Structure formats: C-alpha cells, structure tokens
Amino acid sequence: MTSSHRLPPQPGEVIDRAQRFTFRWNGRPYQAYAGDTIASALAASGVRVLSRSLKYHRPRGLLSADFNDPNCMVTADGEPNVRAAHRLVSPGMSVSSQDTWPSLRFDVKAANQLVGRFLGPGFYYKTFMRPQRLWPAYDKVLGRFSHGGYAPTAPDVDRYDQRYAHPDVLVAGGGPAGMAAAVAAADAGARVLLVDEEHHLGGHLRWADAEGLEILRELRAAVQAAGIEVMTDSVVTGRYDGNWVSVLQRSVPGVRERLVKARAKHMIVAPGLIDRPYVVGGNDLPGVMLSTAVRRLVNLYAVKPGERAVVLTANTAGDAVAADLGRAGVDVVRVLDARQDEDVVRIVGRSAVRAVECSDGAVVDCDLVVTAIGWTAPLTLATVSGGRAEFRAEAARFVPVGLPDDVSAVGGIVGDGSTDQLMEHATAVGREAARRASHRAVALAAGVPHARVTAPADTPAVAIPDLRPAAHPMLSLGRTDGIVDFSEDVSAKDLKSAVREGYDSIELAKRYTTATMGPSQGKLEGVNSIAAVAAATGAGLAETGTTTGRPPYVPVSLGALAGRSHQLLRRSPLQGWHDSHGAAPLYAGSWVRPDHYGDPAAEVQAVRDAVGIIDVTPLGKFDLRGPDVPDLLELLYINKWRKLGVGSVRYGVMCAEDGVVLDDGVTGRLGPEHYLMTTTSSGAEATYDWMERWLQTERRQWRVHVTPVTSNYASINVAGPRSRELLARLTDLDLAPDAFRYMQVRTGAVAGIADCVVWRIGFTGELSFEVHVPAGHGLHVWKALLATGSDLGIRPFGIEAQRILRLEKGHLIVGQDTDGLTQAYGAGLDWAVKLDKPDFAGKPELVWQQMRDDYLRLVGLQPVDGAVVPPEASQIVEDGTRIVGRITSSRMSPTLGHAVCLGLLAPHLSSAGTTVTVRLPGGGSIQARVMPELAHVDPEGVRLRG
C-alpha cells in the first residue's frame, strides 16, 4: 500500500524519510518510515479502522493517537494488547487486529449491535439463571465476551531487567514544564532523572509553531548541558512510601523492558493534560478525533487525517488544530465554537464519520470530526503520593492538592499560562525541589527516617509564582448519548441507567458498568464517567468525587516486574558428586538433595551394620557469640541450657508463643562465649527471623551476635557401628568412647582440613559423628571418607534412608509429625519441657496444656499386618468416618521386616496396646496397634551410646 495520505515534510516531524520499509497489517504489506508508530504508518496509508469495540464490535479508529488511545490495541509479532499509536513500527513487523472474526472489516460479533437494547449494563446479572443445569454452558458463552489478544504460548525469548537509581530529583514528564523543572534542579546542584512516556522530549511543544519549536530546541540543549539522565519511551508507573518510585523503561538496547526502582529524594509530577473526549451520539465512529491526535498526526508524522473536517472547539488547542488542518490541505468545512454556544448534536455514520448534525440544525457532510472541549489532569501519580483531586468548577477540571513535602507538581496539571509562565513556575519548583532534596540528603545521612523529614526551615524556600487553571467552559456530556468508556464500550446511557437502577455512587456505577476498569484505566474516560453519574443523580462533579487511583500509572509487563529470575536453588558443595553418582534428586524447600542412590533399603542396612555417610549440608547453622547466648537459648528452647559446658552439645526444641512446636536441632558450645546452633533445613530462615525478632525488639540489651553459616559448612553425618573406626583413620581427635562421649563436640582437623566441628549425636539411632567441614573442602572430606572406608563396607545414603532410620528410632520431624496445632506435649516431648525455668517462649501455653488432656498425641504405631504400609496422611477413624488421628510417617522397616509408623492420635486411643482403624486412601482399612514407645528399633539407645 502506498502512503497516499502522507504530507510533505513538516517542521517538527519525527519520521526519517530516508528509511522506508515494509510491515504487515492483517497479512497485507504496508509502507512505513523509521519513527512511525504502527498507527501513524497505517493512517498514512488511509487505514481508518484499527479495532472493534468490546461489546458491540463497532469499528473503531484513532482517538487520541497516543499511548492512551483505547481504540488501537493490536497484536504485534505475537505480543498482545500493543498500543499501536505508541509502539514504533519496525521492518517486517507483523501486526494484526484483535478479537475480530472472520476479519476486522466484517466482524460477525457486530451483530451484537442489533440486540444492543437488550444488552444494557449488567444484563448478565439478570439472566442465564434458569435452568440451573444450563449455567455451565452460559458461563462458557459469556467468556467469549472477553476482549484482547491471545496470550503467548511459547516462552518469551526477550530479556527483562531491573536497576536501581538514586536521583535527588525525579521528574515525571518531559514537556516544557518538566524539562524546565529538571534543568533548574540540575543547575541548583541536584542529580536529576527525567522520564518521559513519549519517544522524544517536548510534550505539546513538539507540535507548536516556529517560536515554540525554537524554545523546544533550547530546552533540549539545556537538558543535555545540565547532565540530566533522560529516559524517553519510559514512564513513572507508581510512587510508594518514602518516594520509592517505579519507572518502566522501554527502548533499552538488548532488553525489552527494564524496571527502574528509584529512591528519589524529591519527585516532580509533570504529566501535562489529556484532551477529553466529547460524549455525544456517534462519538466513537472512526474519524472522530481529539485535537491533540490530529496535531500529532499532522505535525509529528506528516499524515493528513481526513479530507473534510468539522472542528468543535472550546479552547486555543481547537483553534490551533483548525489552522493545522488548513495547512495540511484539509477542507475545514465548519468550526463550531462552544464558547459561542455552538455545539455538535450528533455525529452520523455507519462504519466511519459521514456528517455532523450541528446545534443550528445544519447537517454538514465530513469525514473528520475534531473536538477540543476541555482538559483532564491525570492525577494518579499525585493521588497515590497522598494528594487529593479537587474539582475547580470555573476551570472545568480537577487539580492536585495536599501533596506531601517530597512531591511537587508543575505544568498543566497545576494551571494554565503561556509557555513562559509555565516554565517560570516549573523553574522555581525545580529549584525548590533541589533545595528540599539536599536537606533530605543531610537528614537521611543523619539517620532520620524518610517519613519524618519535612520541608527545610533553615534556608529560605524558593518563591513559587502563582499558577492556576484558567477559566474553561464545562463540556462533557453532549445533547445526545455517546460512548464514555471506549475500551469497555460503556455509554453515557449505560451509566445513567445504572444510577437509576440504584448503583448511584461513582464506585458502584463503576463496578456495575465496568467504566474506567479497562486497559486505559480511566485516563480518558474518568471525568466523563463522573459527569454521567452526576447527571443522573443531580449532584455536582465535586460531590460525586473520583474513584481511587491505583498504581501502576500505565500497565506494566509481568516480565519487567519480575526482572531477571533470582530464584535460588541451593546446592550443597557435594551435590555435583551426588548427581554424578546416580542420586535421585529431592527438592526440599530451596534445596536440591540426594533422595537415594538407587537402593534405600540397602543404604539403611549399611548404616545399621557398617557405616554410611550422608550430606546434611542444608541443616540450618548459626554461629552464636557473646556473653548472653545462654539467655537466648534459655528463652527460645523449651529445655535447659545454662549448664551446657564447653565441649558439649544438646538437642533442643523451640515452640512458638502458642506452644506449637516450631523447630528442633542440636546446639553445641564451642567456647566460653561461642556456640554453633543447627536447625531443621526447612526451618532455618524462620528460626533466624525468630531469633532476630527477639534480639531486635524484646531483648535489645543482650550481647549476642547471630551469624547464619548454613552454607559456610559442608555437613556430613558419619553413621553406623563402624563410624568411629572410619573417622579415627582421618583425624587426630581422640574418639575413644570415654574421651568423646555421646552429645559432645570437638573441633579439629579431619582428612587434613583444619577447623572442622565434629559432634557426636544420633538422629539415625546409630553411633554417629556429624562433621561440619569448611564448605570449600567438603568434597575432599566426603571423598576421603568413602576411600578410607571402602574396606569397612561404607555407603553413601540419602534422605530416604535417613527417614527410614529415624522413623525406626522414633525421632520426629517437625512439620511432618507435628502440625500447626501440635504443642510440645502432643509431640511426645514431655521430657524436654522444663516448666521450672523462669520463662521461655511458649511457657504459659505449655503450662496450660500440661493441665489438660484433650490433645492429639504422637505415638508409635505398627500395622497388625506388618506387610502393609499405610501411606502417610492416612486418616485414623472411629465409628466408620469420624477422624480421630492420622499417620504422619510410615515406612517398611528393613531392620524389622515390618511396617512402622508414627501417628497423631486422640488421647482416649493413645495408650499402648490399643488397636485402631486406619483408612487407606485407595479404599479399605487396616488395623494398627499403638506401641509403648515412639522408637521401634533400639528404644533403650544402646547402639547410639555405644
């Protein structure tokens, strides 16, 4: 297609006529210049219809011709919901319309227009109820009403990124006011970040006259000279507490989008003004455009937007657009001046504008209707910053009031004036912003929290010249009903009827009609929605109020929000060895671990008969130092610690304040004021938080340093009757039973590696030594153990074997054998609870629990038929279906040749010898017997202490 609607070169055009290329629109080739947006290139080829509306599938064309344009959502190279009036077209790009079938030109769903009178707002709430059995079918049909493009199905090959920025002053908006404010702040010494949504700085100056273009050139030069960091095609999407500002940056080389997180000492909001659509019959026909859209098309893209135009104007922008059109060779057949009470009654046409019915009764043929009826101030950034929107009736728009000390506004959202006046105001605000930012820097350096820093009083504030909105007639709803929300296809009539039905506040009407809830987020349609509700209730705009603005200011891709994936998969330094030796991976919390090396039963056997080694690196490990560590341990654990001597370790259990078991582990005393604490692998982070919570809030006077050292050590458990013999070959430590007793700790060299921590404990129920090796040497020690123990029958064992071993021994796993209600006594930890301690976390609840007898208890269980292993989570029932407990752990015991279990059981069934009914998940049930001990193997602990 040729660019039949392209004008000769324009003074402010942004296209590069030297670079011409082809792209495709709905399968057909079109020409574009570099710098064209998708929409401008199509408009230059005479394409007027870009989309179909959501509900009635009415044809839609350019309205605002910028990012906010609700009528040009397209799919570009597979990406859905691309804003065609903002996205630059590129060579070979494949662009298509969305939700149009079989084609954009002929769309069968346009038939919805024929039955439109039956499809009023919320019609779906009123029907499809009977017969009830047909609802699922109705449900599917209603889903077809969803609009938009198709979600991609293939993984995105593009990259997304994030970065941080720490500007003194962040300016959101690069029009003349934003640029002037940025330059002034930079000249006052501030480090400035200037962000603009468009591809070029300049705002409305880009389509100004020669004088305006000259000012723009000077401003751009000043921005560059001032060393300001400029981000174009970027937008401030939100402002959070402490001036934490999110910026979506596009057009970054090599990266599709980047989320910039800026801690700005001061933010200046300068979004300019949005041309408000006029709500009148036919206002959504292709060929009805806002004055700013026409000015963009003519001046930036050299596109002739029509042949015969009618202009409705209420301000100077409308006057200027008429001049632009004349210069572009468009026949301006009628200019209606709203200030002279001239009006458009209705716009006529079927698939495009054909004529306009004027208030004097004349019907004027045309193919272009341009409106300039008033301005909307986009206030989302101001209101999410804590400001309010206040209606100024004389100016017919909302303005921001009540901004916090660290946010200012400049430009059109504040008031009107000549370019000089706007820049003079912005310059003062920019200097004041720099002053406040420097004060804030001093305060923050002194440690004053961001929220408490106020405007400085010591240096005089910069005098800000007065800037207020000029008088403007209020135009919103015309004499006939038109579309208010273009992306949601909601008309003024819909809103009014919603109010009459009883949805008579702006929030209820919004929710009922979905006005302002679509992709354009209320920027274009917000004020008109309020006006329609106000018209129906008889209240004014001020009383009707606005809906709550919410971030983001523009929709942000999930890719940019997520940034690069920083998901942690934690691997022990031995994991590579496990992988290369046939270990089945087990994903536990953030760790990948060896589940087994092929034969867990044989691994169990090796530990029971000879010796095995297991990688237990993920155990949470904390280095505790300071004179008050015993106080901390006494507080957190339910058992006693004060008498723990240097060289000893102890098993401890922590409870939450509700007495529920939180975590367990072994802690050892390495020196007078030096301890090493271990926690469960999955509980490490929570335990760290728990310790720090006490130390930072309740016990700040305690001298305790907690250092997480989980990954600093590779931890290897050497278990089995021959473990002592094996370890003795690799260390000079005296391992003799009397020299290194059960529950003791030694530090020394193992396999030539100094500073290993070795403690003698027994989770597996066997004689065992846990060796914590400086992580970098873990693999060396692991290999040395295997090599040295080959004649002893050594085997590596995995988590599965460890689980079997500990279950045979009756050692509980917190979170598996306990749940969110299991208090210490319920977990069978009676022996550990020391209620005679003055205080510890959970004590009041445990005192109470001890007096009661109504809680589930952890018991050992064995199925009567020892060959059947009831799956974990099988429910224990009474009288058929009443749940009285459940199996928490179960395995076939290779040692006993019999199924063994742990379970939580109601108190009246928990005494030894009771037989209970276990319901199997697949159906059927089995009998199981309650055992006298939790331990099924070696309850006396002979092997452990050997």
Place this chain on the structure above:
Amino acid sequence: MATASHQRQRSRRRPGARFSAFGLLRQGLTRADWPRVWRHRDLAGSYDAVIVGGGVHGLATAYYLAKNHGMHNIAVLEKSYLGSGGSGRNTAIIRSNYLTPEGVRFYDRSVRLYEELACDLNFNVMFSQRGHLTLAHNDSSLRTMRWRAEVNSLEGVDSRVIDATEVARLVPQLDMSEHAHHPILGGLYHPPGGIIRHDAVVWGYARAADALGVHLHQGTELTGIDVVDGAVRGVQTNRGTISTPVVVNCTAGWASVIADMAGVGLPITTFPLQAAVTEPVRPFLDTVVVSGSLHVYVSQTARGELVFGAAVDPFPSYSMRGSLQFTESVAGHVLELMPALSQLRMLRQWAGLCDMTPDFSPVMGITPVDGFYVDVGWGTYGFKAAPVAGETMAELIATGKTPDMIAGFDLARFADGRLVGERGAAAVGH
C-alpha cells in the same frame, strides 16, 4: 440446620422487578427503567437488629434473618458504599477443600449455598465452577495434600491428589519441566471450586434483603454501642441514634474497633492482603491455580483478566495502598509457573484488610455482652464463607441457639484453649 425450606416469604417485590431473560426482552423493547435494586431509607428510631457492615457477611446475615426467620425490621449500616471493603477486594475464589473436618463441612455448605444462590436471589452471581488446583512442588506438600484429600473425601467433598501428567492436561500453560526452580510434582484438584463475581454476590444479597424489608443504610458510620447492665440497648451513628437489642458485628479491618465499642476484646491482628489484575486476554486459563510454595494464586475472569493474589503482607498494617515489592514478587512467581506470560501487563493493584486470628479461623457467635454478636476474624477466607456464615449467624440470632456448625468458632475458645487447626489449609490456600 437452617435451610431454604424455612418459611418462605412471599415476594414483596413490585411487578416487573424480577430478573429473567423475558424481563430483559420486555425492558429492551419498552425501554422502561428497571426498578431500583435497593431503596434509600430514613434511619428508623429502632430496629429488632442492627447489623454493622454492608459487606457480603452483613448482607447475607440480614437476608437469611428475613428469609429464614421472618425478621424484617433490620438495619444494615455501611459507612461507605455496599461492598466497599473486603467483599469488593478479594479474589473471588470459592472452594471447600479445607483441612479439618469442621472446616470442610462448613465451607462445603457454603459452596452448596453458592451453587443455588443465583436462583435463590434472582441475581446471577456467575459462579463459575471451573475447578481449583493447588500445585505441589515438593513431597511435603504432596503429603499435606493427601491429608486434605483424605479428610475431604471422608466429608464427601470432591477433592483428589493428581499427578504431574494430569496437572499438565488441566493447565497446559504450566512449566512442567523437571528443571524448573519449583518443579511441579502433582496437585490437589478440587473440581467444585471456582470463581464468582464478588460484586454480584453483594448486590444480589442486598437487593433480596431490601425486597424482604431490610433497611440498607449506606454512608452510615457506627460511632458507639450502648451497653447497659451487660446488654445491648442501642447504637449511635453519624446519622442518629437507634435503639435495638441486637447488634451484629460483621466488619473486617475494623472488627476489633467496633467490638471495643461494646467493651469486647478480640484476638485479632489486621494485615493487608494484596492483589492485582492484568489486562484482558482471550480465555486460556480455565482452572484456578494455586501454589502454596510460591505464595501465589491465579485465575482468569470472564472478562479475560488474570487475577493474582498472594499471602498477607508480612507485617500488620491498615494500609490499603499496595507495594511495588508485591507486584515484583507476584509477577516473578507467576512467570515461574507460566513463563510464556511475560508480555502480559499488570493493569491495577490494590489491597484489602484481613483480620487474622491466632488459629486462622473466624470468630462467630455470642459475646459476654448480651445481644452483641460477632461474625469477624475472617482473615483471607471470608468471602467464600459468606452464605453459610450469614445462614448460621441468622439462625443463632433468631433462635438463641448456636448452630453446631459454628460452635467451634466461638470467642470463648481462645480463653479455653480450643483452637481450630486450619492454619495449613487457610494460610495461602486460595
């Protein structure tokens, strides 16, 4: 148990007010206005009961009081607009696959009431029972799921553990590769679960309650509760004083503040819960997908938007502004599950307030003050419980007897140490 079979009131609606396909046709042809969904009323000097909170719990309680128990002289006080609190901020997921038998029975009754609700209220609440899938990323999640499935099936609720192949068939967009950071090993599938139009539930109850004579007072804020000799005598509002023997606290976020007006303390801490929605795309995700490990849940509305939610914020606050950190983390987690969605755009984020109790279960029933009832502490699970909560609270208020189904949720349990064990299934299990 109170059911719909209780004395059915004759409809007090004006002719032409009934919603139906025929009604739509007639209205479309005549261009007549629909009658108002509910009326503006003057504040009366006395009511038989005053319900505080015009959300779905308060409205449901009022509706069932009027419908099942013949109490019509009732006021619902709402300080803002109907449904302005948690009712309009939740992610509208309905399910009953809880962990304890009591919890499962309770939420199952709610699901059944929701299934009938459109016909019962004559207002289509668009309950889309598209299935609810909780993903297991590790074997401890699988174990808890088996536990839930067992309890569910014992209580007659359709809920089962499925393997990775079936997960992939249900939701083809999921990244099922073994090398995903959080590989998907299986899931708990709950076919009757789904999503609903939350606003429609609010409006449907409100309209039906109004039709039964209940007075709905928007813009009416409770400022005090008069208690004399341990019994409720009346309330003060910004619009005047009301005498009443019954006050029902159906608020969220400010539940403890309201209870304090009656001198009743509640063990509640308030946390924000954030949510977000994307731009619409054509329908592709039928099932509600939940990942407990990743703290995220995703569903696609009939409008085509993806709705995201997460766990409550880590610290207590009354802030409803939403944080950048939330959007980053929820986007990251969604992309881990469905990497192809990176080009979808987040359109809007918001927050609601969740009143958390120590045992992740509500507080319902009587209080030490005669005539002061509570239906509070609904944490992150209030919306899905609204019908059954309204039904049982209405029964309690009308008969004076606490229904068995909510006996375990009484306020006294915190003093008696009888906590309910729903932490596991309620914490993130939307």
